[in-house]
Amino acid sequence: MESVLIVGAGMFGLTTAIELRRRGYSVTVLDPGPLPHPLAASNDTSRMVRMDYGDDALYVELAGKAIEGWRVWNQQSGRTLYHEDGFLMACSQPMAPGEFEHDSYQYLSKQGYDLQRMDSGRIKQQYPLWNGDRYKDGYLNPAAGWAEAANTVIWLAEEAQASGVELRLDTQVSGFIEADNRITGVITSGGYRESAELVVVAAGAWTAALLPDLAEVMQPVGQPIVYLQPVDPDLYRGPQFPPWAADIPRTGWYGFPANRDGIVKISNHGPGRPMTTEEPRDLNAAEVSRFNSFIKDTIPSLAEAPIVNSRLCLYCDTWDGNFWIGHHPNKGGLVVAAGGSGHGFKFAPVMGGLIADAIEKVDTPYAERFAWRPKGEATAEAIRYTGE
Ligand SMILES: Cc1cc2nc3c(=O)[nH]c(=O)nc-3n(C[C@H](O)[C@H](O)[C@H](O)COP(=O)(O)OP(=O)(O)OC[C@H]3O[C@@H](n4cnc5c(N)ncnc54)[C@H](O)[C@@H]3O)c2cc1C
Structure with a gap:
C-alpha cells in the first residue's frame, strides 16, 4: 500500500485523505492544529455554495456535482452542513451580455435551471429588507446555498479518522527530504523526519512559503469579513433572506443569512490585500467605513446591527483564479493541492476525487x-473589481 503524507488539514487536505484512503493508500495528515486551524481559509461560519459561474461550463458542471454531494453529506453526517437557501444575484443596473450575472443567468437557464428573474418590484416584495430602489435586476437561483465551513472540517476530520487516516495535529512541516530530484518525505519544525512514497502539500495560503518556487503563481491575499448581530436575527434567516451577491463583479460584495448564533456575515471578494500569513488580520478604519456605507445603502435595517467581529481571511490566489492541483513537474513524489482562490470550499464534496485523480494521473x-x-x-x- 503506497504511503502518503498530506501537509495541511484544511478542506483540500482532509477530502484528499478520505478519498486516498478509500482508494487503498496509507495516509497521514500533518497540521499544527487545532482543527479547524484558527487561521485557515476553511475555518469560518459560512461559505457560499453556488453553480453560477458565468458561461464557464467546467465550473458550472463541477459545482452542480458538488451541490448533489452536499445534499448527500447532509444525509450521511446527520448534520445540516449545507443550507440550500438559494442564491440571490442582485444588480443595480440591468444585466448586460458579457457580464458575470447575465452570462450566469443565460447559461444556467439554457441548462434547464429554474431561475427567478428579479426587478425592483419583485425584490421589494420578496426581499423587503433589501433596498429595492437601488437593485433593479438580477435573479434567484434556488439550487444553491451556504455551507457551515468549520463544522464541515470537523466532520471531515472525524470521517478521515474513522476511515483509518492518521491525523497528527501537533505537527508543522518546515521542509522536505529530497534526493535526486525526488521528495521522499518531510522535516517537521521539531526536526523530526518522516518518509513517504508521496507528499501532498495542501497548505492553503502557506503553500508558497513551503515551496518558494510557487510564489510566482500563487499568493496569500487578505479579504475582509464583518460579522453583525441584528436584534431580531430571525428576519435575516434563509430562505427569506438568502445568501446574496450585490453587483459582485463591480463591487465584490456578498453575504449570508443569519447562522445558528444569529450572526449575519458580509464579505468582499475584491482585490484584497497581498500579505504574508504572519501579518495581523485586522481590518483598517477605511475598510470598516466601506462596509458601513455599503450596508446602509443596500440592507438599511442592518446598519443598526453592531459589528461583533471582523477579520481578514487569506485566499490562496493563483494568477488565473483556477485551483492548483498536480504533480511537481521536476520533483518526483510531490503533489501540490492548493490555490483555492476564494472559491474552493463549495467544491468540497468533489475535491478529494479531483485531487486523487490528479495524483493517479487520471485524464x-x-x-x-x-x-x-x-x-x-x-x-x-x-478578474475582480479593482476598487470603487
Ligand atoms: C474570506 C474567504 C471567503 C471565502 N469564501 C468562499 C465562498 O464563499 N465559497 C467558496 O467556495 N470558497 C470560499 N473561500 C475559499 C475556500 O475557503 C478555500 O478555497 C478553501 O477553504 C481552501 O482550503 P485549503 O485546505 O486549501 O486551505 P486551508 O483551509 O487554509 O488549510 C490549510 C491548512 O494547512 C495547514 N498548514 C499550513 N502550513 C502548514 C505546515 N507548514 N505544516 C502543516 N500544516 C500546515 C494549516 O494549519 C491549515 O489547516 C473563501 C476563502 C476566504 C479566505
Missing part, C-alpha cells in the same frame, strides 16, 4: 485546467 476534463502551468493571461475567474 479528466479538470486535470488540464488545474495542472501545474506557466503564468499567462488572467482568466475570468481571476
Whole structure:
C-alpha cells in the first residue's frame, strides 16, 4: 500500500485523505492544529455554495456535482452542513451580455435551471429588507446555498479518522527530504523526519512559503469579513433572506443569512490585500467605513446591527483564479493541492476525487485546467473589481 503524507488539514487536505484512503493508500495528515486551524481559509461560519459561474461550463458542471454531494453529506453526517437557501444575484443596473450575472443567468437557464428573474418590484416584495430602489435586476437561483465551513472540517476530520487516516495535529512541516530530484518525505519544525512514497502539500495560503518556487503563481491575499448581530436575527434567516451577491463583479460584495448564533456575515471578494500569513488580520478604519456605507445603502435595517467581529481571511490566489492541483513537474513524489482562490470550499464534496485523480494521473476534463502551468493571461475567474 503506497504511503502518503498530506501537509495541511484544511478542506483540500482532509477530502484528499478520505478519498486516498478509500482508494487503498496509507495516509497521514500533518497540521499544527487545532482543527479547524484558527487561521485557515476553511475555518469560518459560512461559505457560499453556488453553480453560477458565468458561461464557464467546467465550473458550472463541477459545482452542480458538488451541490448533489452536499445534499448527500447532509444525509450521511446527520448534520445540516449545507443550507440550500438559494442564491440571490442582485444588480443595480440591468444585466448586460458579457457580464458575470447575465452570462450566469443565460447559461444556467439554457441548462434547464429554474431561475427567478428579479426587478425592483419583485425584490421589494420578496426581499423587503433589501433596498429595492437601488437593485433593479438580477435573479434567484434556488439550487444553491451556504455551507457551515468549520463544522464541515470537523466532520471531515472525524470521517478521515474513522476511515483509518492518521491525523497528527501537533505537527508543522518546515521542509522536505529530497534526493535526486525526488521528495521522499518531510522535516517537521521539531526536526523530526518522516518518509513517504508521496507528499501532498495542501497548505492553503502557506503553500508558497513551503515551496518558494510557487510564489510566482500563487499568493496569500487578505479579504475582509464583518460579522453583525441584528436584534431580531430571525428576519435575516434563509430562505427569506438568502445568501446574496450585490453587483459582485463591480463591487465584490456578498453575504449570508443569519447562522445558528444569529450572526449575519458580509464579505468582499475584491482585490484584497497581498500579505504574508504572519501579518495581523485586522481590518483598517477605511475598510470598516466601506462596509458601513455599503450596508446602509443596500440592507438599511442592518446598519443598526453592531459589528461583533471582523477579520481578514487569506485566499490562496493563483494568477488565473483556477485551483492548483498536480504533480511537481521536476520533483518526483510531490503533489501540490492548493490555490483555492476564494472559491474552493463549495467544491468540497468533489475535491478529494479531483485531487486523487490528479495524483493517479487520471485524464479528466479538470486535470488540464488545474495542472501545474506557466503564468499567462488572467482568466475570468481571476478578474475582480479593482476598487470603487
Ligand atoms: C474570506 C474567504 C471567503 C471565502 N469564501 C468562499 C465562498 O464563499 N465559497 C467558496 O467556495 N470558497 C470560499 N473561500 C475559499 C475556500 O475557503 C478555500 O478555497 C478553501 O477553504 C481552501 O482550503 P485549503 O485546505 O486549501 O486551505 P486551508 O483551509 O487554509 O488549510 C490549510 C491548512 O494547512 C495547514 N498548514 C499550513 N502550513 C502548514 C505546515 N507548514 N505544516 C502543516 N500544516 C500546515 C494549516 O494549519 C491549515 O489547516 C473563501 C476563502 C476566504 C479566505
